[in-house]
Amino acid sequence: MAEVRVLSEVTGTAWKILVREGQDVETDEELMIAEAMKMEIPHYAPAAGRVRTVCVEEGAPISEDDLLFILDT
């Protein structure tokens, strides 16, 4: 089992968080949608696995490269 860290691609807001800790996700499933400069930017699971930690709260400001999720894959 490997640990996969999902980082923010943008500086903006964690607009919608779409998964819970413990949830199983598929490759390319939407984990979170960031909002930056009036654009919605989906963040996807890079691999199938289980969400171990959700590191950000919905609506919170985020910066590029902030840790968003830790997945066990």
Place this chain on the structure above:
Amino acid sequence: MDRVLVANRGEIACRIIRSCRAAGYSPVAVHSDADAGALHVRLADAARRIGPPPVAESYLDQDAVLGAARELGARLIHPGYGLLSENAGFARRVIEEGLVWVGPDPDTIAAMGDKDRARAIAAAAGVPVLGGTHRLDASDTEGVLAAAHRVGFPLLVKATAGGGGIGMRRVDAPGDLAARAESIGGLAGRIFGDDGIFLERLVPRARHVEVQVIGFGDGRVIHLFDRDCSVQRRYQKVIEEAPAPDLDAGIRDGLAQAACALAASQRYLGAGTVEFLVDCDTGEFHFLEMNTRLQVEHPATEMITGLDIVALQLALADGSPVAPEPDARGHAIECRIYAENPSRRFLPSPGTLETFVLPPERDGLRIETGYEARDEVSRWYDPLIAKLVVHGDNRPAALACLANALADIAIEGIATNLDLLRQVVRDPEFRSGPVDTGYLERAVAGLLATVRGNERG
């Protein structure tokens, strides 16, 4: 002198301020904390702070905007594009306050803003609409499948509450439909709190062509020709041309007539745009939507007609007589410079414009921007930094002018799409004429590889 409140920011606020002044009005502005020193505030005769940086607490705060209008003694409100421009409720409040709303009737705004109603109104006006369904329940597998067979494959599954590419999937075959429909419904429920979906026929290769209309409020409507806006990314336009290049004369006439018929059926007042998808393979066209406001790309139309669309909006809203005589000359191209990184999925790139050098305006070259060197392109607002609009006797002349203007721009401090625009203008596929809406995202990898090759060379 009568005051016009410009309820917007950035390049469009600056552009509206200019026409207000030319038409004999005194332009006044609103701003968030992030825009306290912005160009539109400096250009206006007076300005009021309306809140903190997030748009929901400032530019979209109706009470704050109306309060500023009262304090500044404005008699008219021009909403620009985006923000409150297509908010029927706000338009009603403006009118109830006894102010002049620079836009169409609020009922028309509401009707065109509702996708289902707009399609029905267009169809009733004799305008072809794309095959599609009303709202469906994604869990009703058999109902969705039956509806899909009526629409035909390939099709798009869309969330009724979606937009901007969120909550939308292409489905090529019946076997994939149920899973895609449920996933879109579920996603939409979690994101928008509304899990409704609908299906729409997909046109694999299409051009985006739109018609600029001007309505007089009594059923009379004229059109100011068409624009092609097929160069897009993330469903947002990047390059627009007027008139649409190499468009069959019969199709061009059909689009203009359809647009005028739709606007006339609404007794439309002021400037509006009717958008169509034109099938590259069959030439068929279908109604997409009507934008009941000033369009970002309106300067391309102004360059070929010599008209000032904002001045027309102000006159029509204020009951002043106007009799524009539309006549098109030559070819115009607008390109949008965005704070975004094309090599990273066009992700936005806010920051400080350490260097920001634009060429001086000259005959055939117009520049619209809300920024100056050292300004901050804030993460709170849209990534449009500047628009370059060129005009020539024909399309090759306009392209040559655009290439020269792009070469004279220098921007440092943030990533932009400037190099990509330079490559597109040189690209034989774009130069040889009409491209489809998938062109830019298809071409971006190859075009950017060329940029890197040039840098090495």
